Amino acid sequence: MMSSLYGVYGASGCGRGILPLARKELQQRGISLDRLVFVDDRPEIRLVNGHQVLSYTEFLQKDATERHVVLAIADSAVREKLAARCAFDGVKPWTVRAENSVLMDDVILGEGAVLSPFVVLTSNIRIGRYFHANLFSYIEHDCVIGDFVTFAPGVKCNGNVLIEEHVYIGAGAVIKQGRPGKPLRIGRNSVIGMGAVVVRDVPPGTTVVGNPAKALLRG
């Protein structure tokens, strides 16, 4: 009997971190694990951590009633490109959440998200499409997060923060809270360095590092 096929798109480190979450979810739904594969544009190895690696074309050709993928790619521009390709081919976005991730109250999470273990999203939060929150990250109350935003492990995003699309936040960064009606704003395409302490708005397209975070000046 034909059934749905599930893919983790990207067989590198990010994908190997996400696959166990996907596997757990399918096991809980009683879905056979041979329906879970890696998808990779250059599948050099054909078996990774017990799962087949298919090229995208092979993934589309395999018998299936429906196809679902989670995009295991940290680079948000690549993620956006792949999301468009999948939508075009009728491949459905798949949100994968660790069992112990916590969504507290009135959290709207866009399609195709990945929530790693120990991620906590508190209350009255809006999150766009294809969000990635890596291990031990949190988002506090009243934050608004755009599409294709990426949190590395241990990001602490406090209340009333507005993060525009395609922002990357490095490991262990801390974002100061904003105020109701006057959020702290991180502009589109900005990069927050690991360990940065962000205490004021970050203009679009800026890389900031340090405590307090300042624009990275390249020599």
Ligand SMILES: CC(C)(COP(=O)(O)OP(=O)(O)OC[C@H]1O[C@@H](n2cnc3c(N)ncnc32)[C@H](O)[C@@H]1OP(=O)(O)O)[C@@H](O)C(=O)NCCC(=O)NCCS
């Ligand atoms: C900020 C960042 C994006 C800059 O990367 P880059 O453009 O390749 O920068 P470089 O490594 O060339 O470093 C440029 C300068 O910034 C400094 N620097 C880099 N990252 C820094 C950081 N997080 N905090 C403070 N200083 C930093 C470097 O020491 C270097 O200083 P120098 O010119 O005086 O020698 C990157 O270092 C970073 O923090 N990325 C996030 C990593 C992460 O969280 N990974 C998690 C993976 S899951």
